[in-house]
Amino acid sequence: MEFAWTEQDRTHRARIRALLASALPADWQVIARHGPGSREQTLFSLSFCPQLAEAGLLVPHWPREWGGQGGTVWEHFILGEEMWAAGEPRGPQYMNVNWIGPVLMQFGSEAQKARYLPPMAQGRAIWCQGFSEPGAGSDLGSLRTRADRDGDTYVLNGQKIWTSYAGMAETCFLLVRIGGEKAGKAGIAVFLVPMDSPGIEVRAIPSLIGHGDIHEVFFTDVRVPASARLGEPGQGWTIISAALANERVGIPRYALARQVLDDMVGLLQARAGFADPVVRLRAAEAAAACDAARLLVYAVIDARARGIAAEASTARLAVIAADNAVNDFGMEFLPECYHGDGHPALLAHHERAIVTGIAAGAAEIQLNLVAQRRLALPKGA
Amino acid sequence: MRLAFNDDQQMFNAALDQMLGAEASEFRTVAEWGRWDYGTALDATLTENGFFDAAREETLGPVAAAELVMRIAARPVVVECAASALLLPLLDMDLPRPCAVIDGEARVVRFAPEARSVIWLGDRPRAALLPDSAVTPGETIFAFPVGAIDTGALDWRDLAPDPAMVRARWQVALAAELVGALTGGLESVLTHVRDRQQFGRPLGSFQAVQHRLAADAVQLDSARWMVLRAAQTGGTGDAALALGHAQNAALRMIYDLHQFMGAMGLTLEHPLHRFTYRAKMLRTALGGPSAALRAFADNYWGVS
Numbered sequence: 001m002e003f004a005w006t007e008q009d010r011t012h013r014a015r016i017r018a019l020l021a022s023a024l025p026a027d028w029q030v031i032a033r034h035g036p037g038s039r040e041q042t043l044f045s046l047s048f049c050p051q052l053a054e055a056g057l058l059v060p061h062w063p064r065e066w067g068g069q070g071g072t073v074w075e076h077f078i079l080g081e082e083m084w085a086a087g088e089p090r091g092p093q094y095m096n097v098n099w100i101g102p103v104l105m106q107f108g109s110e111a112q113k114a115r116y117l118p119p120m121a122q123g124r125a126i127w128c129q130g131f132s133e134p135g136a137g138s139d140l141g142s143l144r145t146r147a148d149r150d151g152d153t154y155v156l157n158g159q160k161i162w163t164s165y166a167g168m169a170e171t172c173f174l175l176v177r178i179g180g181e182k183a184g185k186a187g188i189a190v191f192l193v194p195m196d197s198p199g200i201e202v203r204a205i206p207s208l209i210g211h212g213d214i215h216e217v218f219f220t221d222v223r224v225p226a227s228a229r230l231g232e233p234g235q236g237w238t239i240i241s242a243a244l245a246n247e248r249v250g251i252p253r254y255a256l257a258r259q260v261l262d263d264m265v266g267l268l269q270a271r272a273g274f275a276d277p278v279v280r281l282r283a284a285e286a287a288a289a290c291d292a293a294r295l296l297v298y299a300v301i302d303a304r305a306r307g308i309a310a311e312a313s314t315a316r317l318a319v320i321a322a323d324n325a326v327n328d329f330g331m332e333f334l335p336e337c338y339h340g341d342g343h344p345a346l347l348a349h350h351e352r353a354i355v356t357g358i359a360a361g362a363a364e365i366q367l368n369l370v371a372q373r374r375l376a377l378p379k380g381a
Numbered sequence: 382m383r384l385a386f387n388d389d390q391q392m393f394n395a396a397l398d399q400m401l402g403a404e405a406s407e408f409r410t411v412a413e414w415g416r417w418d419y420g421t422a423l424d425a426t427l428t429e430n431g432f433f434d435a436a437r438e439e440t441l442g443p444v445a446a447a448e449l450v451m452r453i454a455a456r457p458v459v460v461e462c463a464a465s466a467l468l469l470p471l472l473d474m475d476l477p478r479p480c481a482v483i484d485g486e487a488r489v490v491r492f493a494p495e496a497r498s499v500i501w502l503g504d505r506p507r508a509a510l511l512p513d514s515a516v517t518p519g520e521t522i523f524a525f526p527v528g529a530i531d532t533g534a535l536d537w538r539d540l541a542p543d544p545a546m547v548r549a550r551w552q553v554a555l556a557a558e559l560v561g562a563l564t565g566g567l568e569s570v571l572t573h574v575r576d577r578q579q580f581g582r583p584l585g586s587f588q589a590v591q592h593r594l595a596a597d598a599v600q601l602d603s604a605r606w607m608v609l610r611a612a613q614t615g616g617t618g619d620a621a622l623a624l625g626h627a628q629n630a631a632l633r634m635i636y637d638l639h640q641f642m643g644a645m646g647l648t649l650e651h652p653l654h655r656f657t658y659r660a661k662m663l664r665t666a667l668g669g670p671s672a673a674l675r676a677f678a679d680n681y682w683g684v685s
Contacts, residue, residue, distance in 0.1 A: 001383060001384060001385065001386060001387070001390070001444045001609060001613055002382065002383040002384075002613065003382065003384075003610045003613050003614055004382070004614070005382055006382070009382065074382060262682075265682050269682070269683075274682070277671075277675055280674075280675050280678040280679075280682075281671050281674050281675050281678070283678055283682070284622075284625065284674035284675060284677045284678040284681075285625075285629065285674060287622070287677065287678075287681065288607075288622055288625060288626040288629070288674065288677075291603075291607065291622060291626075292599075292600070292603030292604075292606075292607070292626060293603075295603055295606035295607060295610060296599070296602060296603050296606065298382060298384060298606075299384055299606060301382075302382060302383065302384040302385065303384075306385065314598060314599050314602050317595070317596070317599045318599050318603055321599070364592065366595075367588075367591065367592040367595040367596065368588070368591065368592075368595075370595035370598055370599065371585075371588075371591035371592070371594065371595045372591075374595070374598055374602075375571055375585075375591075375594055375595065375598055376571070376575070377571070377574065377575060377583075377585040377586065377590075377591050377594070378575065378582075378583045378585055378586040379586065380586050380587065380588050380591065
């Protein structure tokens with residue numbers, strides 16, 4: 001057991017930090033204020049990701065065939081940690097790198113791989129994830145957007161909601177139910193849908209989490225060729241499971257939270273507000289929450305590096321607690337920083353923190369999974 | 382970053398589990414409403430087989446020693462292990478075990494009635510042999526043997542290692558013991574809620590129960606990793622954080638464990654109290670979570 005980084009990992013991290021230091025502009029915190037899905041940050045990703053690609057730091061963990069270097073699990077993870085801590089300058093493109101690309105490699109046709117992977121590896125592809133629907137959030141298996149076969153094409157009808165990045169995406173990773181299939185996971189398929197297809201309407205939903213981040217997407221008689229289907233009809237759930245396995249622990253949110261906590265302590269120290277033992281205690285508790293999350297996430301990554309699929313919901317819950325602990329600390333002891341725009345880093349973290357327990361599998365779903373998988377408790381009625 | 386036990390540590394853990402699975406470490410009630418059961422036989426087996434020397438072995442080290450403490454403390458019988466496994470190997474003198482540690486008042490010292498040596502923490506850490514004549518056994522509601530130590534009657538010798546290092550190591554040891562006790566309590570409650578039927582279904586199938594135990598497991602798992610990290614790095618900040626985090630987690634968890642065990646957990650015929658009452662005492666050790674976490678804050682961010 002060794003909790004220190006290897007020389008190789010330290011060098012890798014230093015390279016990423018050096019690149020960030022030179023590539024992020026002076027007003028980066030303002031750009032990053034509204035999160036990876038905002039228009040500003042998405043546009044920025046189109047100039048930043050090609051630089052990453054140039055430096056071999058966009059898809060280092062991908063196989064060489066698709067522009068990667070066959071890097072290690074830890075190298076991939078360190079990259080994600082540093083990017084999130086920097087405010088995620090890859091914008092929505094982190095999805096391509098982490099799971100859309102790898103899932104296409106696993107399930108895609110040769111034509112799909114040739115069409116979609118190179119732009120991803122060059123840092124020029126914006127995707128959105130068409131999963132949730134008005135009637136299918138946590139219960140994703142009950143989704144109703146449907147695809148009906150008509151000769152060599154499919155006709156798509158239905159509605160997606162809370163879709164991040166849809167406003168600027170070129171392609172949607174869309175989950176649908178094949179026409180005539182019963183409710184449940186078995187009838188689900190994945191389509192790769194160009195967002196400029198006739199019949200797609202995108203509407204931004206004003207929200208607490210950033211300008212233009214979440215959307216409603218309406219599909220009305222949208223025609224796509226059968227070749228736009230990823231894998232077989234009914235293979236959708238297997239594909240999603242593979243995607244989720246790639247994203248097992250989710251975003252390393254504690255990395256930004258821990259950094260913002262240090263900023264908060266700095267602000268308090270500058271105004272002699274850190275002498276109060278209660279404030280110090282609460283700061284330490286928030287730091288403990290970040291470290292708890294970090295260690296549980298590392299345990300999952302370490303298992304993965306050894307080829308073991310570890311239960312990850314425990315880590316996800318700790319990440320949620322960490323983001324909230326830091327946000328709660330700031331809002332209690334530095335409330336004035338949440339007015340105006342003088343503290344973009346705190347505001348940006350706030351917007352990210354309030355999403356943590358909801359996006360990509362609500363906290364309560366994670367608690368169910370921990371109860372069943374980690375604690376072997378009987379499934380609820 | 383490599384978070385698996387090495388081969389020697391895995392063999393060590395497996396051998397340890399064999400000893401801990403023996404009948405001698407099982408729960409049995411104690412006469413006269415006794416709240417603790419010193420595992421004399423287990424203590425002897427572990428000592429004879431050299432388990433408490435793990436921290437001195439290069440391929441086992443403090444990580445294996447911390448794991449040892451966590452696993453022993455998860456058993457219903459109680460054995461002095463934290464000081465033996467993690468403090469004694471740090472010292473340049475050969476002290477007999479069991480070893481009591483005065484880390485607060487000398488009138489209530491855990492394991493004093495069983496101990497053959499004592500370490501006195503503080504600005505000037507010292508150690509002494511502990512004859513029975515210097516100990517007055519005490520009464521307590523906590524599930525440990527405790528006693529008062531007549532410090533004036535002992536022949537103290539100063540310890541060579543840096544006091545901050547000794548203290549950090551003791552924080553790790555206490556955190557490991559606390560995580561172990563909570564682990565034992567959680568296991569015993571999990572068995573109960575899987576089996577116990579109410580309203581025609583197992584208690585553990587209710588989300589009201591599942592979610593709280595799941596949240597407890599998150600805290601416990603992370604506390605366990607913090608213990609292992611602090612044992613491995615030897616850092617003072619890591620040690621303070623490990624103890625503070627475990628002590629913070631204990632409060633909510635002790636409540637939940639008793640809630641889900643219901644009236645059965647109020648009896649001395651069920652082992653739950655052994656774990657929770659050890660945990661209740663350990664969560665106040667060295668000033669409790671606020672002291673440990675503020676020490677972390679001082680260490681990390683500076684004093685003001």
